[in-house]
Amino acid sequence: MAQLRVSAISFLNTAPLMWDFAHGNVGTGFDVHYTLPAQCAEELRQGSADIGIIPVFTYALIPNLVLIPDIAIATKGVVRSxxxxxxxxxxxxxxxxxxxxxxxxxxxxxxxxxxxxxxxxxxxxxxxxxxxxxxxxxxxxxxxxxxxxxxxxxxxxxxxxxxxxxxxGKPFVFAVWAIRMAALTGNDHATKVVEIFQRSRDNGLKPEHVDELAREWSPKIGISERDVHEYLTHNIDYHLDAENLEGLALFFQYCEELKLIEKAPELRFLPAHNWFSK
Ligand SMILES: C=C(O[C@@H]1C=C(C(=O)O)C=C[C@H]1O)C(=O)O
Known part of the structure; x- marks a missing residue:
């Protein structure tokens, strides 16, 4: 069975999402590499990656993507980065x-x-x-x-x-996990993708793991452990809840009005159950 190629982002804010991948808890089904957001979207567009944490704006530009439900890089207020x-x-x-x-x-x-x-x-x-x-x-x-x-x-x-x-008055969504539909058809890992990525996020946000990430990233960024901790727990919101979706819908509406995109896209989500048959 082919591995799913995951294009992840090298910034601190995605570290909690990648917890299980970085700690080898997801088995061998994924081939992960890290890059910058614009490149991540480009890899999905070209088909050189199957799953990517893409800048949400690019979801409007790349056809045939589906999103993993309830995961985002978002914020309800101050983002800091x-x-x-x-x-x-x-x-x-x-x-x-x-x-x-x-x-x-x-x-x-x-x-x-x-x-x-x-x-x-x-x-x-x-x-x-x-x-x-x-x-x-x-x-x-x-x-x-x-x-x-x-x-x-x-x-x-x-x-x-x-x-x-x-x-x-609304939150803002910056990035979402997106998958090329074509990559999932007939792939053994497809049925488990939602569960695997949501569990990785939940594990990454466990208090003891946030503490560990703060220790690891503080010297890399040059800000205090406390600031890293605050950033991961208060500034970034890792859920795509109803309020965040409203903020996203308004952003796409403005982008369409200003002709930055042709049309605000309809959001399509991967179901959490066994949907793809082999
Ligand atoms: C909040 C952030 O969100 C990022 C912002 C992005 C963009 O502007 O295209 C893309 C991915 C996110 O990682 C950040 O990295 O600071």
């Missing part, structure tokens, strides 16, 4: 350098400027290097670990999930 860092207050920003790793937050930035921050700005894509970004533009968007590490003293810092919540 999606930052617009600016030399000037937001109303005065004319140009923005957007992190090349991102597909969701770059479009969240466009939505916030268009709908709530008074119109058009110029955008360029740029690798996540804050000094270089701010040498070229008024502001830079950083996501993930580079945002957690960024030295922001002296700049105006906008947490984009906080801004989204301020304007819409």
């Amino acid at each position: 999606i930052l617009l860092i600016s030399k000037v207050p937001v109303e005065q920003i004319k140009s923005v350098a957007l992190d090349t790793s991102s597909r969701t937050s770059v479009n969240l930035t466009r939505v916030l400027f268009s709908k709530f921050w008074d119109g058009e700005r110029s955008f360029i894509s740029h690798p996540p290097d804050l000094d270089q970004m701010l040498a070229k533009c008024d502001a830079g968007l950083l996501i993930g670990d580079p945002a957690l590490r960024a030295k922001t003293a002296g700049y105006h810092v906008y947490d984009l999930a906080t801004e989204w919540k301020k304007f819409t």
Whole structure:
């Protein structure tokens, strides 16, 4: 039986989701590798990966994907790792350098400027290097670990999930586990995928495992164990509950309005029971 190729994200925020994979508790059915969000989506699009924790924006662009229910990288409020860092207050920003790793937050930035921050700005894509970004533009968007590490003293810092919540009253969803339908048909592991990925998330979020992740990641990111702990338990929300789905629906609606996507996609979920027959 072929292994399912899993494209995972190398950022701290996905570490709880990957707990069982990192600790060998899922058997041999999965071939996991780690990359950046934009590349993760690209691998699913090309078919070089079967399952990926894709930027949710790209779900609207890639056909024939299904989602694993109730798992997300989301936030109900402050996210801490999606930052617009600016030399000037937001109303005065004319140009923005957007992190090349991102597909969701770059479009969240466009939505916030268009709908709530008074119109058009110029955008360029740029690798996540804050000094270089701010040498070229008024502001830079950083996501993930580079945002957690960024030295922001002296700049105006906008947490984009906080801004989204301020304007819409809703949570924000950044990433979801998506599967190429074609990869599941006839694969022995297909029937267990939902259970395996949800269990891995639940194990990763057990208090003793969050403590372990905090010890492991604190020196890697250069923030305190307490901050890592807080980030994984309070900032990031790992569930795709009804409230998060509402936030997601509104984001897709705005993306459609602004013609960033052709049409807000219908969300299709993999059922948790034995659905695929061999
Ligand atoms: C909250 C985050 O969500 C990320 C943001 C993404 C994006 O902007 O495309 C994609 C995947 C997520 O890992 C983060 O990494 O900081």
